[in-house]
Amino acid sequence: MKEKKNKQELDKEFKNEEVVVEGEATLDRELLGDDKYIEALEEKLGEALADAVTCKNLTQRLQADFDNYRKRNQTLAEEMKQLGISMVVEKLLGVLDNCDLARKYISDESALQGFVMMETQILMALETFGLKEVEAEGLPFDAKVMNALEREKAEGKEDQVLAVISKGYTLNGKLVRPAGVKVGY
Amino acid sequence: MGKIIGIDLGTTNSCVAVMEGGEPVVIANAEGMRTTPSVVGFAKDGERLVGEIAKRQAVSNPDNTVISIKRDMGSDRKVRIDGKDYTPQEISAMILTKLKNDAEKYLGEKVTEAVITVPAYFSDSQRQATKDAGKIAGLEVKRIINEPTAAALAYGVDKDENKQQKVLIFDLGGGTFDVSILELGDGVFEVLATSGNNRLGGDDFDKKLMDYIVAEFKAKEKIDLSSD
Numbered sequence: 001m002k003e004k005k006n007k008q009e010l011d012k013e014f015k016n017e018e019v020v021v022e023g024e025a026t027l028d029r030e031l032l033g034d035d036k037y038i039e040a041l042e043e044k045l046g047e048a049l050a051d052a053v054t055c056k057n058l059t060q061r062l063q064a065d066f067d068n069y070r071k072r073n074q075t076l077a078e079e080m081k082q083l084g085i086s087m088v089v090e091k092l093l094g095v096l097d098n099c100d101l102a103r104k105y106i107s108d109e110s111a112l113q114g115f116v117m118m119e120t121q122i123l124m125a126l127e128t129f130g131l132k133e134v135e136a137e138g139l140p141f142d143a144k145v146m147n148a149l150e151r152e153k154a155e156g157k158e159d160q161v162l163a164v165i166s167k168g169y170t171l172n173g174k175l176v177r178p179a180g181v182k183v184g185y
Numbered sequence: 186m187g188k189i190i191g192i193d194l195g196t197t198n199s200c201v202a203v204m205e206g207g208e209p210v211v212i213a214n215a216e217g218m219r220t221t222p223s224v225v226g227f228a229k230d231g232e233r234l235v236g237e238i239a240k241r242q243a244v245s246n247p248d249n250t251v252i253s254i255k256r257d258m259g260s261d262r263k264v265r266i267d268g269k270d271y272t273p274q275e276i277s278a279m280i281l282t283k284l285k286n287d288a289e290k291y292l293g294e295k296v297t298e299a300v301i302t303v304p305a306y307f308s309d310s311q312r313q314a315t316k317d318a319g320k321i322a323g324l325e326v327k328r329i330i331n332e333p334t335a336a337a338l339a340y341g342v343d344k345d346e347n348k349q350q351k352v353l354i355f356d357l358g359g360g361t362f363d364v365s366i367l368e369l370g371d372g373v374f375e376v377l378a379t380s381g382n383n384r385l386g387g388d389d390f391d392k393k394l395m396d397y398i399v400a401e402f403k404a405k406e407k408i409d410l411s412s413d
Contacts, residue, residue, distance in 0.1 A: 068205070
C-alpha cells in the first residue's frame with residue numbers, strides 16, 4: 001500500500017517536472033512557432049551540454065581528489081602513530097641535549113654517577129620506541145644524516161667528521177635530527 | 186587531467202602547494218618539511234644535492250654550493266662548478282625539479298604544469314628566466330603571478346567583487362623583505378607600489394636574537410654558549 005502511494009507521488013512529481021522546469025518559463029510550441037521553438041530548444045540543449053561538461057570536469061576532479069585522499073588514508077593510521085611518537089621523542093631530545101651540556105659542569109663524582117644513570121635510563125626508554133643515535137665520529141661526512149656546522153684543516157682527514165658538536169637521532173630509520181658535526185678539509 | 190602545482194620559488198626557501206577540494210594544501214618534501222631550502226650542492230662524487238641535504242653540506246663544501254640564486258635570475262651571471270658553467274635558470278630548475286618530484290610523490294601522478302610566483306618588482310627578463318627555469322624542469326608554466334597578488338588571493342581579498350580596495354602586503358621571507366601596495370577592482374590586481382630590502386629577512390632576526398641571548402648569558406653566567 002505504502003509502495004503504491006510512493007509510486008503515485010513519484011509519477012506526480014515526474015509529470016510536474018515535465019511541464020515546468022523549476023524557475024524557467026515553459027516552452028510553448030504553438031505560441032512560439034516551429035522555428036523559434038527549435039531555436040529555443042537548441043539553445044537549451046547547448047546550455048545543458050555546457051553544464052554537462054562542467055559537471056563532468058568537476059566530478060573527475062572530485063573523484064581524483066577522493067582517490068588520492070583514500071590512498072593516503074590507507075597508511076595514515078600507522079603514520080599518525082609514528083607521528084605521535086616522534087612528537088614526544090623530539091621534545092625529549094632537548095632534555096637529552098641539556099643532559100649532555102650539564103654533565104661537564106658536575107664536579108661531584110657520586111652526583112655525576114647518578115646523573116649519568118638517569119640519562120642512560122631516559123635514552124634506553126626512548127630506544128624502545130626506535131630512537132637511535134646517528135653514528136658520525138670518524139666517519140665520512142654524509143649530508144643525509146649529518147649537518148656540517150664547522151670545518152677545519154685536517155690533512156688526510158678530508159671530508160671526515162672530526163667531532164660531533166650536537167648528537168643526531170633517527171627514529172625507526174627516519175631522521176629526526178641530523179648530527180651537527182665538524183668536518184675536515 | 187594532471188594537477189597544476191603552485192610554487193613559491195623563494196630566495197632562501199621554496200614551497201609547493203596543490204588545490205585539493207577547493208583548498209590549497211602545502212606539500213611536505215621527502216624530508217617531511219613544508220618548505221625546502223633553495224640551495225643546490227654538488228657533492229665530490231658528482232651527486233647533485235638539493236634542499237635540506239644541500240644546506241647541511243654547505244659549510245663543508247662551500248665552493249660547490251649555490252645559495253640565493255634567485256638574486257641572479259635574469260642576469261648573465263653564471264655559476265662555475267667543477268669547470269662547468271650553470272645559468273641561474275639551470276640552478277633554479279634543479280630546485281623546481283626537486284619540488285616537482287616531491288609533489289609527484291605526494292599526488293601519486295606525474296606533474297607537468299605549474300604556476301610560479303615572483304616578486305612584484307621582477308622585470309620582464311627576470312620573469313622570463315623564471316619561466317625558462319620551469320621549462321628546464323619539465324614544467325609548463327601556466328602563469329607567473331606576483332607574490333603579493335598570490336598572498337592577497339590566499340587571504341580571499343578578491344572575494345568581494347564589487348569592492349574597490351587597496352591592500353598592503355608585508356612579505357617577510359628568510360632572506361628578503363618586501364612591501365607592496367595593491368589595488369583591487371573588478372577582480373583585477375594592480376601593483377601600485379613595491380619596495381623592500383633584498384638583504385634583510387627572518388634569518389637576520391634569528392641571528393640577532395641568538396647573538397643577544399649568547400651575550401646576555403655570557404655576561405650573567407660567564408659561559409660562552411656560542412661554542413655549544
